[in-house]
Amino acid sequence: MAELIEFDGKILVGAPKVNLSRRGIISGLAAGTVFPFVSSCTTNPSTGRNQFLLFGDEQIAGMAASAWTDMKTQTPQTSNTALKNRVLNVWSRTARGAGRSNEQWDVAVFDTDDVNAFVMPGNRVGVYRGLAELTENDDQLSSVLGHETGHVAGKHAAERLSITTAAQVGMMAGQIAVGQSETLNKYGAAIGALGGAAVQYGVILPYSRSNELEADRLGVDYMHNAGYDVKQSVRLWELMDANSTGARPVEFMSTHPDPARRAQELRNYINARGYAVM
Ligand SMILES: [Zn+2]
Incomplete structure (x- = not known):
């Protein structure tokens, strides 16, 4: 079974790392490496949200290692030192x-x-x-980096992989624990629509809209803490929107056909938190 890697709007299907065969799951259940769903709901300290997680950070980090190495081998990295330093500087401030x-x-x-x-x-x-290069200032770049950090804090990759795995286990064993988790129910419908074969062959749930919005909100919190202008997160989405009408597709927003609404949700959040008046 293919490895699923978090990627905005996509799941990269890499080398097989997770054994999701029927035998693997049954032996995993026996060995305790695949946990019973009922004990797999935990509260995320960054969001306060109850999550269905079959995988820990360490496990899922290991799964992505070879895909990350491949990515860095196969895709050229910029030789523009100024650009690289700009990203790294905004990154370290946002991470703080x-x-x-x-x-x-x-x-x-x-x-x-x-x-x-x-x-x-x-x-x-x-x-x-x-x-x-699309970003007009460091604040906008910070909103992108904050958003990605939000996916980490939200444990979205582990959540998605857990749900996909649960669906596979459920389809194979007929024991999916629908009702154990709000999120699982939400994904249950999506997985059902994709069909068993699609799930079995590594397809492909983008981040849910709620995960994307959660990452947006966390990203704004991080920007604010770092002293960036949170209003620029809204401006970035307006830019993305404008850019997407041209010939070049904007993949960052591919799961979100309505960036204007996303910008509005950010505006509401910024106002509600008192970060700014928009
Ligand atoms: Zn995202």
């Missing part, structure tokens, strides 16, 4: 705002036109030159 500057992070700036950024499990952050 997130209270995560004491963690080991690997930040790469890839030298392509893609308007995208992503985070892989294990604190691996990729930013494409196209996105960095």
Whole structure:
């Protein structure tokens, strides 16, 4: 079964690392490496939200290691030192705002036109030159990096992989614990719509809208803590919106057909938190 890697708007399907075969799951259940769903709901300290998680940070970081190495081998990184330093500087300030500057992070700036950024499990952050160049200022760049950090704090990759795995186990064993988790129910419908084969072959749930919005909100918190202008997060989405009408697709927003509404949700959050009046 393919490895699923967190990527904004996509799941990269990499080398097989998680054994999701029927035999693997049954032996995993027996060995306790695949946990019974009923004991897998935990409260996320960063969000206060109850989550269904079958995987810990360490496990999921290990899964992404080879994909990250491949990515860095196969995609050129920028030789523009000024650009790279700009991203790293905004990164370290944003990570401080997130209270995560004491963690080991690997930040790469890839030298392509893609308007995208992503985070892989294990604190691996990729930013494409196209996105960095689209941003008008460091505040906007911080909103992107804060958003990606928000996915980490929200444990969104582990959550998605857990739900996908649960669906597979459920389909194979007929024992899916629907009702154990609000999130699981939400994904249950999506997985059902995709069908068993789609899930079995590694397809492909983008982040849920609620995960994206949660990452947006956390990102704004981090920007605020770091002393960036949170209003620029809204401006960035307006830019993305304008940019997407041109010939070049904006992949960063591909899961969000309505960036105007996303900007509005950010505005509401910024106002509600008292960070600014918008
Ligand atoms: Zn995202």
